[in-house]
Amino acid sequence: MAAPHPNQVAFREGVEYLFHSWTALKLAVDGQWGGHDSDEKQAWFIDTIVDYFSQNGKKVDTFDLEDILIQIMNDEFSIMLEDQSEQHIAKILEQLFLECTHGKYDLVQTLKQDSQKVSGALKNSQSQKKAKQEGDDEEEDSSDDNDDDSDDDGEGDMDVEMGESSSSASAPVRKEPIIDEDGFETVVKKGRRR
Structure with missing residues (x-):
């Protein structure tokens, strides 16, 4: 079997970069909206588009391509x-x-840079969230260590809340009257209190 032509390789790379930076698809894959195999679905999506272009060549119908993008995003993810990003993706x-x-591989390089920017921004965002969470955990730990009296106060608050909820739970609950189909109220006999 012959190795794929460099143009085919470049096109596939370009599609991969484009799909990895497509916001709607990225959110779907990262959030696993397509299930636990969302990554595999994205790879299949890329294969499907590459195959579509190899079968249709320069006779690709823009509206058909947009429909395929919409359908796969809907069916698989x-x-x-609603942002009409399929039109933008189809044109690219x-x-x-x-x-x-x-x-010509200039667009492939541009898409690669865009994909790296998106990945870099995501990693930066995730590391900032992680640092913030670690900082919050340290603040909670230090406040627990420094404030022994606050724990006692917290337990007291808990007792008050428990007391309030138990008293409201024992309060009689007024039931709505039962009205029959003729519009008369049905009288329900009350049981004895213990």
Whole structure:
């Protein structure tokens, strides 16, 4: 079996970079909206688009391509694209295919840089969240160590809250009257209190 042509390799890389930076798809995969195999579904999605272009070549129908993007996002990730990003993605895919067939890889490099920016921003955001969580945990630990009296106060508050909830639970609950189909109120006999 012959190795794939460099243009095909470049096109596939471009599609991967594009799909990894497509916000709607990225959210779906990161959030596992397509289930625990969302990563595999994304890889299959990329394969499907690459195959579509290899079968149709330059005769790709833009509306057909947009429909495929919408349908896969809906069927596999339960996303209704309301931002019309499928139009943007379809245009880039067509431009990418056209450039790659002519041996031009500038767009592939641009998509690679965009994908790296998105990944870098996500990693930075996650590390900031983690640092904040660790900082919050340290503050909680230090406040627990420094304030022994606050624990006693907290338990007292808990007792008061428990007392309030138990007294409200024992309060009689007034039931709504039962009205029959003729509009008369049904009298329910009360049981003895113990």
